[in-house]
Amino acid sequence: MIGIWNCKVITNQLKLKIVFNVEENDGIKLAMSVEPYWMPIEIVEVKAEGDRLTAVGQTKYSPEPILIELQFAKDTFTGKLKLPFVGEKEVQGERGKGSSFTEELIAIVAPYRKDRIAQRTDEEIHGEIESLLGRMSIQDKLGQMSQCIASNFSFGAYVASAPPEQLVAEGKVGSILGAFDSSRVFVLQKTAVEQSPHKIPLLFNADIIHGHQTIFPVPLGWSCSWDLEAIKQACAIASKEATASGITYNHGPMVDVTRDARWGRVVEGAGEDPYLGSLIAKAQVEGFQGDSLFSEETLIACLKHFIAYGAAESGRDYNTVDISEGTLRNVYLPPFQAGLEAGAGSVMNAFNIYQGVPVAGSSYLLKDILRDELGFDGMLISDYGSIDEIQIHGAAKDAEGAAKMAIDATMDIEMVTRLYYDRLPRLVEEGVVKEAQLDAAVRRILTYKFKIGIMDDPYRYIRPEKEIEYHFHSDHLKKSRELAQKSIVLLKNNGVLPLTRKKKIAVIGPFAASKDLLGPWQFSKYGNDTVTLLQGLMESGIDPENLLYAEGCGVNSSIEGGMDRAVALAQNADVVILALGENSAMSGEAASRADITLPDVQQQLAEAIVNLGKPTIMVLTNGRPLVLDWFDRHVDAIVETWFLGSQAGNAIADVLLGDYNPSGKLTMCFPHKVGQSPLYYNHFNTGRPRNEANKSRKFVSKYLDTPNEPLYPFGYGLSYTTFTYSDIQLDKVQLSRTDKLNISVIVTNTGDYAGEEIVQLYIQDLYGSTVRPVKELKGFEKIELKPGESSEVQFTITEEDLKFYTANRRYEAEAGDFKVYVGPSSQVVKEASFELI
Known part of the structure; x- marks a missing residue:
């Protein structure tokens, strides 16, 4: 059963190719990926008996477990899969990666493509839009302002809805979220163009945060490179790969300033500084949108989350924000200003309140500041369900009141929920909402549909032949590796690094051979091709006899006998690499942590290894600053690698062995203790600032049990x-x-x-x-x-x-x-x- 295997699962709404990677490495290991990307899957239990394999997996997008039962023969297998949103299916498959659905699409889509269309002038676009508006009913207009999900897969709470095919055919949506499969894009676009009342093509939206198929370091990681051109190139590559699959509208970049490591979404941003954050926001917009949105290889960029989402109280996602206007404008606004100046075509609201008003319904923020003061005339899209949440916050009496607040604030597109479509017609009829407000929103939406060329060639972004050429291209992987090298931050080194290839090295820990190095907010079907730390070291020229491996423990769980095997193995090594950290589900949206230390089982493993007295290097995989006070005092070197993407293992090996001298610098402070959070370098002085002269006095601004300063400050990073x-x-x-x-x-x-x-x-x-x-x-x-x-x-x-x-x-x-x-x-x-x- 050792090797790569594939099978296909076909339902009414989904065509999935599933690839299993079975390895023997300190026991049987299983990795599973889905094409088109479906959801991140973590295998939590694997059992192998002869040619039979059973496993249990999980995904943070569903509480339902993934159940796998496979019976292998020489080159084939049969079995059963139980998948969330799909159910239980009998499967049969074969050895190898198998053929792609993309190849089948080339001939299907070819007759629908146009060779060349002319780019419209602003005057032409305006004239076409006014003519179209004159023929549209209230419901037609609200359809353009509404969105649905491409399948049962959900990015948030479940929303009851008719099937997307029905909504599209009836003209009840103008954009689709999460159609990662170009075949699905083609079917839905064809439905819109041939069956909807005005034959208006759809926008296809997705969260392309740090790569599409070739995955780059998470944004907090790549911000530590301070390399604006490399970040811009990464976004351009992501755009090139995503648009080949039909995606036209990005839900990124996230440009929130983030000062609290407990908040899971720090992984998506550029850290705590508004100046650096502004430059990175500009680079990302320029990377995604390129020189022209008319190009088939550029994406509409969406700045999120407007505004101050990174100031959520207690670092808890979706929580209250309470800040002054000075802080709003001096800290949180500059990256948005920079992104708008770079030409971002869209902005997404934050989930939080400001001055007691949910941002999704705040005319002050969205109309007065964003539209009128900053001059933004692009598409304003709600975050998932946030118009509906205006009422839940308590800022509106009912759903009608929430819809009115959002449209009065000039919100153009409602993501996924249906308040606009269901509630606004009566409000327009009653004169509470003006039809001119709908017209203004639809003008902005249609303007971008003309700008990207789909009004004249609806299928121009569906390019399966380019998917095959671009996805996971060797040039893209090279760029990913280079940016990964630059994103690594050396936090401590007492001289043990760089390593020599002649030493016997024990690689120990849950991330030693893990492929969970891509991080949250990625949708790659090439997860099984992620280069692990162990692979990177093996491919670097080290004699295999000098590499020892033991998992020791899981990320959050013990392994029977695992710690004893790890300790015994480490005793035979000259130096130990401890590969520890968070899995990708522990950071990102809805992944706030009150305790930002490593899980107890990893701490226990580290203590057992350190007690051996061997030179010990900690290699950290994570999506946020962690409390590393104990490690700083007890290990010889600490290498912060974040989630580095497709080439993670190679980049880490490059740094550990001195083939690349680390140059990354932190863009968020690392606290001594979680109680310091939120922690940031550009704080105010206070009236009783602690300093060297008064540090022993009682009545100054200080902690009794930890320093005021961070363990590792903003801008910090060592070199060899x-x-x-x-x-x-x-x-x-x-x-x-x-x-x-x-x-x-x-x-x-x-x-x-x-x-x-x-x-x-x-x-x-x-x-x-x-x-x-x-x-x-x-x-x-x-x-x-x-x-x-x-x-x-x-x-x-x-x-x-x-x-x-x-x-x-x-x-x-x-x-x-x-x-x-x-x-x-x-x-x-x-x-x-x-x-x-």
């Missing part, structure tokens, strides 16, 4: 070499509002390895009409230096860099004294002063 910084040089100490301040520092590589350093510039406004943060990132530059080489790094500050939302309720720079800091992190810096006059 060392860098020194000269004092800061300023070309002036007084800056006028029409001038610029030039700042320079000399950085020298004082170690034995060539390496890259991210040189960071911070400023501090010492006093103002409102209190200002102790530091704010205002620039950075990544440089590469050989041993002994020096480089002068220059920055420029102008009045624009010093502006903030002041007590006068406007953006301005206030005259006064400033400090400027330059260094390798937010905590270790050189300092100088200047004055804005």
